[in-house]
Amino acid sequence: MSLPAGFTATTDAPLPLHAVRKPEFADWCAAQPAPVQAWLAAQRFDGSAGSVQAWADGEGRVAGAVLGIEDPHDPLAWAHAPRALPAGDWQLDGESDGNARRALQLGWGLGLYRFSRYKQAPVNGSRLVGEFDAETFDLLAACVRVRDLVNTPTEHMGPDELETTARAIAQAHGASIATIAGDDLLVQNYPAIHAVGRASHRAPRIIELRWGDASHPHVVICGKGVCFDTGGLDLKAAAGMRNMKKDMGGAAHALALAELVMARQLPLRITLLVAAVENAVGPNAFRPGEVIATRKGVSVEIDNTDAEGRLVLCDALTHACELQPDLLLDFATLTGAARIALGPDLPALYSNDEALANDWLNAGMQARDPLWRMPLWRPYLRYLTSGIADLANSSNTTMAGSVTAALYLERFVDEGVRWGHVDVYAWNDGDRPGKPAGGEAQGLRAAYAMLKARAAG
Template sequence: MSLPTGFVSDAADALPLYCVQRAGFDEWRKAQTPAIGQWTDAQTFDAASGSLLLLPGDRGIAGAVLGIGDPLDPFAYAHAPYALPPGAWKLAHEIPDDALRALQLGWGLGAYRFSRYKTPTRAPAQLALTPDEETLALLAACVRVRDWVNTPTQDMGPQQLEDAAREIAQRHGARIETIVGDDLLNQNFPAIHAVGRASHRAPRLIALRWGEEAHPHVALVGKGVCFDTGGLDIKPADGMRNMKKDMGGAAHALALAELIMARALPVRLTLLIPAVENAIGPDAFRPGEVIATRSGVSVEIDNTDAEGRVILGDALAYAGEQSPELLIDFATLTGAARIALGPDLPALYANDDAVANDWLAAGMQTRDPLWRMPLWRPYWRYLTSHVADLANAGGSRMAGSVTAALYLERFVPAQQKWAHLDVYAWNDSDRAGKPAGGEAQGLRAAFAMLKARYG
């Protein structure tokens, strides 16, 4: 079996690595030789979270101590691959199984660098350990999200997103179909067509299906805006700079779908990705237009830069027609969610308390946090239109993330259990285990929640 970056199976020449919390440092220090103790004291090392101490020996480096925080948080270990010198390292002591899984996942995430266009300046340190299969699958899913989001639109347009879905479907025996270009109008997906029609790259709906009919039906929907100029309500340069990441919701949904299939979760899976570019051109949809939707709701376009919710409306309506037991969507939907919660906490909306509580609990368990926000229906007034059933945005800057979620809810059948995650899918700067660029958020928690419900 080929191991992911940062791992090696041969531990013969590996150096010992101690993972120590600050609370347990004194006990570890007392167990060392006087020479190591004096060295540690001279470095004023106390095993603070995110710290590292190299231990000297007769032939140079004899080992290292990794200062960690929460032992169940993968990112407590994620600084190791690039803080340590290159080479193989092995655990010098036993740790509980759940902490070992966190170490494996954190090491893999910390070893990640996006290398499609640029060779990393150095190799990460390698952990002489073979991760268990589920950890490997979780790591692969997170890496896929990062890779897809990091890939510029020249190589990650609607067609390439379809290609990625087809490759995954073929690997896992799933069925896939696409509705492309004007066929979206023929098959009643007019909102997806309206947003994507101005681009030279045809809009499409990607539909993947997998699993046995007798199993509980789970539907995943992901926003696939492969680039967002803002449309005729054009974004400023700094707002457009990273808009290759606006397909981050699709990346999360597709990676979660692959994870479900790889782990053979006993569900019947439907994945829907409306994939478009929000481009500027002679046929771009315009502010003030009233567009049709699959559900029959008419929508006035108040702002062409609120396009993600427009394409998701058709996809959610289609998913709802199939009456899944649970419907989940992922979307890089609003900057307002980032104003409210910052870059690290995805905003969770749900019309079912049990679903919301299960996802929140899974987030706490996996150290993959998210935060529930209210579907405060009095804010429907911010989406009032005088010429259509509703507007896709409004003049107020109030409650932007809430009103976007309320817009989506309009296209979900009344009795359908539904959850929406407004993700950033991005790290603005380098941090240990979180290099600048694409990021998976709420994904591990989503899988843990689904596994607990259906596994």
């Protein structure tokens, strides 16, 4: 197994890294050599969560360090370590269970991450020493995949580049892949995807990747791939448009989850569908008040061209249901309303299946990758009523924006198909340990844990 930077399996003399919870710190400290006790007391170190303190030997060389940890099974509890510790090779000291060791390894990797495509990341001299878990590194790679895709500006991560990424993943894992792009979307009956993306100089497309044994349960994973969202003719203000390179965050999650399932060889059959467009302004941009067709045959009146993600997803979800999957999942940076309701860290989960929702929520709690379930409150469909079409894509009320967006999507999910939808932010607004500013994977590890448990029976 090839190890990423910041990890090493062998070293001559690793430095001891201690981890303590604040309630146990006094007892732990009392068992340390007197000079260490004196140094920690002088530094007023008390084992508070997120704290680090190193000490030196009699010759001034770094001799050890202690971390304040609140929940050893939470990767983010360890994420402050690699950038706070002095340079050196560090090995966790003392007894720890397997879940804690895996959390340390994942948290260490998340804490080291910096997006470095355009700017060299600061050199970090600390490495973690140990016996490493391959699944943990695959999880780390999936999180890094999401972060890198979302962080890359649209000039270098448009529909073409999303397709190139999907093709590289397919080739690496022996999957098949096909794309329908441009006016062929009309020929092949993906009119909503075409309508949203037609104003861009980059052709809209739907990317379809297939992998797995036909005898295994079939999971379709859909991702909203709006590579940049101006808002269309309902143009966003500058502040709202600034970070819209991240509007393909749903596609990034879908790609990373499919790649993770394939890397771990889960006994599942996967179909990945990414609707990749750029919502641009141009002479042929779709307009407010127009009625557009959809693959399902449902006519949609455009109330707001900035509610475009649900338009590209509705064609993808319709095709997904045609495949008669055992499970249908979608990820989308769909609404600001979800962020108003739950904040930036907590993705909103919607599902038409109680068992699926409970499994996903429980997996999120176990993996320390939480989601929060929101209601498919069907009386709010009245907010999507159109006088001239079957459905409106948005409403003129600010109420229940995330709920109505999910209800819109549900209209394109066939009865009997078990479906889960995640309205995800895919972004960190500021720097925190393990959560650097920029693109972020949210609900991804939970989705993998849920699928792994279901694949196991």
